Amino acid sequence: MQNDSRRKMVEMKGVVKFFGSLKALDNVSLNVYDGEKVVIIGPSGSGKSTLLRSVNRLEEINAGSIVVDGFEITDPKTNINKVREEVGMVFQQFNVFPHKTVLENLTLAQKVVRKRSKSDAEKIAKDLLAKVGILEKAREYPTRLSGGQQQRVAIARALAMQPKLMLFDEPTSALDPEMIGEVLDVMVKLAKEGMTMIVVTHEMGFAREVSDRVIFMDEGRILEEGTPEHFFKNPAHERARQFMRQIL
Amino acid sequence: MAALADEKKPQQEEARHVTIDVGDGAAIPSKRDAGLFTAWRVAFFGAIAIIVYLAVVRPDPYLDIIKFVPDGILVTFEVTVLSILLALVIGLFTGLGRIAKNPLINGIASLYVEVIRGIPLLVQLFYLYFALGRIVHMPPLLSAVLAMGICYGAYMGEIFRAGIQSIPKGQTEAARSLGMSNSQSMYHVILPQAFRTILPPVGNEFVALLKDSSLVSILAVADLLRRGREFAAESFTYFETYTIVALVYLIITLFLSKLISIMEERIGAE
Numbered sequence: 001m002q003n004d005s006r007r008k009m010v011e012m013k014g015v016v017k018f019f020g021s022l023k024a025l026d027n028v029s030l031n032v033y034d035g036e037k038v039v040i041i042g043p044s045g046s047g048k049s050t051l052l053r054s055v056n057r058l059e060e061i062n063a064g065s066i067v068v069d070g071f072e073i074t075d076p077k078t079n080i081n082k083v084r085e086e087v088g089m090v091f092q093q094f095n096v097f098p099h100k101t102v103l104e105n106l107t108l109a110q111k112v113v114r115k116r117s118k119s120d121a122e123k124i125a126k127d128l129l130a131k132v133g134i135l136e137k138a139r140e141y142p143t144r145l146s147g148g149q150q151q152r153v154a155i156a157r158a159l160a161m162q163p164k165l166m167l168f169d170e171p172t173s174a175l176d177p178e179m180i181g182e183v184l185d186v187m188v189k190l191a192k193e194g195m196t197m198i199v200v201t202h203e204m205g206f207a208r209e210v211s212d213r214v215i216f217m218d219e220g221r222i223l224e225e226g227t228p229e230h231f232f233k234n235p236a237h238e239r240a241r242q243f244m245r246q247i248l
Numbered sequence: 249m250a251a252l253a254d255e256k257k258p259q260q261e262e263a264r265h266v267t268i269d270v271g272d273g274a275a276i277p278s279k280r281d282a283g284l285f286t287a288w289r290v291a292f293f294g295a296i297a298i299i300v301y302l303a304v305v306r307p308d309p310y311l312d313i314i315k316f317v318p319d320g321i322l323v324t325f326e327v328t329v330l331s332i333l334l335a336l337v338i339g340l341f342t343g344l345g346r347i348a349k350n351p352l353i354n355g356i357a358s359l360y361v362e363v364i365r366g367i368p369l370l371v372q373l374f375y376l377y378f379a380l381g382r383i384v385h386m387p388p389l390l391s392a393v394l395a396m397g398i399c400y401g402a403y404m405g406e407i408f409r410a411g412i413q414s415i416p417k418g419q420t421e422a423a424r425s426l427g428m429s430n431s432q433s434m435y436h437v438i439l440p441q442a443f444r445t446i447l448p449p450v451g452n453e454f455v456a457l458l459k460d461s462s463l464v465s466i467l468a469v470a471d472l473l474r475r476g477r478e479f480a481a482e483s484f485t486y487f488e489t490y491t492i493v494a495l496v497y498l499i500i501t502l503f504l505s506k507l508i509s510i511m512e513e514r515i516g517a518e
Contacts, residue, residue, distance in 0.1 A: 081428070084424065089422075091418055112432050113428055154422075157422075
């Protein structure tokens with residue numbers, strides 16, 4: 001299934017992360033290849049969000065190594081801001097900037113970080129807003145938008161940086177059920193365009209449709225990995241079987 | 249630990265508007281507090297009415313006093329505005345210092361806040377003008393503004409710190425994950441949101457500072473109180489002069505409080 005001649009976008013080796021005395025990540029190793037879509041599942045507190053957040057160093061790990069886009073991000077000499085420019089992140093709580101309009105949400109980092117001109121940044125922003133279906137809200141403040149719309153703004157904001165890798169941390173978990181579809185649609189579209197994605201989610205329908213690999217985590221470890229079909233039909237571990245029964 | 253908590257969180261972020269209680273300003277009249285609202289009107293218009301009444305019925309000495317003291321109002325405002333500007337600048341850096349991870353910066357900022365808040369403003373004024381004045385001589389107005397700015401900067405620092413910390417952590421994470429540096433995310437994302445939260449308590453400090461500015465009269469700064477003292481000392485009309493001085497302070501303070509409450513409601517309505 002994996003072809004190791006492909007370029008590794010993320011290479012994690014022996015990653016350990018403690019929160020106090022709690023071992024959130026316990027010797028985790030994981031490679032994600034260019035263009036691959038990896039879905040991470042697992043029960044609450046299994047470390048899947050911590051794993052994702054360590055990829056762009058929102059969590060600093062205690063041991064192991066993480067190479068992202070060729071940069072060892074645990075190396076203090078690595079300019080983490082440069083790495084983050086290439087790694088988009090979407091949060092459960094959207095985290096749109098409430099004091100900026102939708103358009104400004106998309107142009108801020110383009111101007112400040114990418115040093116694009118206002119007109120270039122706005123052109124890219126408008127194209128992306130059209131793509132996620134909320135161009136007509138460009139001048140609104142995000143607090144006037146529904147949760148699903150806010151999350152689509154957040155996705156477009158990350159895409160405006162033209163990242164090589166997108167991280168999604170339970171992007172639909174804070175949404176009302178009727179809004180989940182509109183966000184997943186955007187993510188499916190993005191996956192089909194070839195974006196490299198790591199997605200923490202319980203949406204197995206999404207996993208089945210786009211993911212190359214599903215990773216099951218429990219107690220800070222990767223317990224099992226395989227195709228979405230493998231998890232639907234016959235997970236090897238009892239914990240994984242239990243979990244699949246609960247979410248399906 | 250929060251990163252591990254995967255349970256569903258409410259759809260909206262935590263409340264945006266955090267009330268920061270600072271108890272040393274004037275009471276801010278608001279429509280929610282009907283009693284205070286009425287009291288504001290009675291006090292404000294009552295004070296004006298009494299001044300007008302006294303000026304008309306007993307122009308000697310009241311009209312003379314009213315003609316003499318207004319020069320001091322300008323000085324009072326001058327001291328207040330300059331001090332508050334200094335306090336804002338000091339407060340911003342102190343607030344940033346208090347949340348800094350660097351132990352040295354954090355330590356200096358915290359020490360400043362602890363020391364300044366532990367010494368009475370009047371003593372600080374004496375210290376700057378009379379004690380340090382023996383080493384570096386400063387004009388009274390400069391000493392006054394420096395002392396008031398440094399003192400209120402410590403309080404302002406705590407307001408800035410609370411305002412910055414009231415912004416959900418997710419905002420910083422979103423900014424940082426877009427590749428912004430720590431200072432870029434502070435400047436573009438956190439501070440603009442924090443300013444809305446801290447505007448009311450800063451207004452409150454402004455009123456408190458205006459009242460405390462009467463202390464500078466001991467440094468021979470010709471503020472409202474000082475002008476009153478000069479007039480009273482010459483004419484021996486202590487009762488009449490200080491009555492007018494007190495009423496003028498009251499009117500100014502109540503007027504500013506009202507402005508702040510209007511501003512606060514505008515922000516709340518947004």
